[in-house]
Amino acid sequence: MSDNNREGKRSARERLREERRREQTREKRKRSLLVGVAAVAVLALAGGIGVAVTQLGGKDGDGPVVAPTGANGEDSLAIPVGRAGAPSTLTVYEDFRCPACAQFEHGFRDTIRELEDKGRLRTQYHLVTIIDGNMGGSGSLNAANAAACAQDARKFRDYHDVLYRNQPQEQDDAFADKKRLIKLAGQVKGLDTAGFRACVNEGSHDGWVRKATTAFNGSGHQGTPTVLLNGKNVYADQQNPLTPDKLRKRVEDAAKKA
Incomplete structure (x- = not known):
């Protein structure tokens, strides 16, 4: 060829x-x-x-807005702790990744719990996600959702305190790990149940947390923690900074007048 x-x-x-x-x-x-x-x-x-x-x-942005059991206040965006009708109300805006919020909790927790247990104080917690927005990640959102899931089980206060006792460094988005959040629930008796795990893993209250954050961003408050006693901002006054003893006195004085 x-x-x-x-x-x-x-x-x-x-x-x-x-x-x-x-x-x-x-x-x-x-x-x-x-x-x-x-x-x-x-x-x-x-x-x-x-x-x-x-x-x-009734969705708000991403996901349905499902308030946890017992949430109250405007649009049911607050989780209450303490006796209804207590003479004083402490309103706290917090982010579980926020170091300043942990500092506030470590300094004031025992006083606040004492006043709640005496029926003198009712605390209204608003859970927001400022650090996620500033630094990226989802730890603020996932931790807030898990705390709302604990509220469904009527164990919010104890789990709230566990989260702050185990808060990671601000740059460490460790609370984004839902397995870690569930593991921490083991420190609260009776919380680590199938229902709680499903609520955490499915982000059942994510939409509610986002709505609470949107409301906070439009409130005029400058950052977390924001702490109001009977509607007055008492934590941001640098000239007369709040202390646990001052908080106790103001609450006790209000109880005497009630």
Whole structure:
């Protein structure tokens, strides 16, 4: 066979292979187009369903807004601790990743719990996610959701305190790990149940936490912790800083006048 014949056959084979590649490419494009059209149809349907759920379920941004059991206040954005009708109310805006919030808790926790147990004080906790927004991550959100799940089990106070006792460094987004949050629940008697685990893993109260954060951002308060006693900001006064003894005296004085 001459070199010319061999070259002609190779060229023919190459043209045939090239034609097959082109045909395969056309078929892939057709399949992709069909899949794309189907996907658009599914998304359109899902979008219609999503609007309905939003209207019926009251969503706020991402996910349905499901308040934990017993939440109160405007839009049910606060978790109460202490006797209803107590002479004084302490309103606390906190972020579980916030070092200053941990400092406040470590300094004031025993006094606050003592006054709650005496029926002198009712504390309203608002859980927000400022550190997630500033530094990235999801530890503030996941920890707040887990605390709301503990509220469903009527064990918020104890779990709240456990989280602050085990707060990681601010740069360490360790509370993003839901397994860690569940493990910490083992320090609260009776909290680590199937229901609590499901609530944590599914982020059942994520939408509620996001709504609480949106409300805080629009409140005019400057950061966490923000602490109000009977509606007055008592923690940010640098000229007359609050101490546990001052808090106790103000609450006890209010109880005497009640």
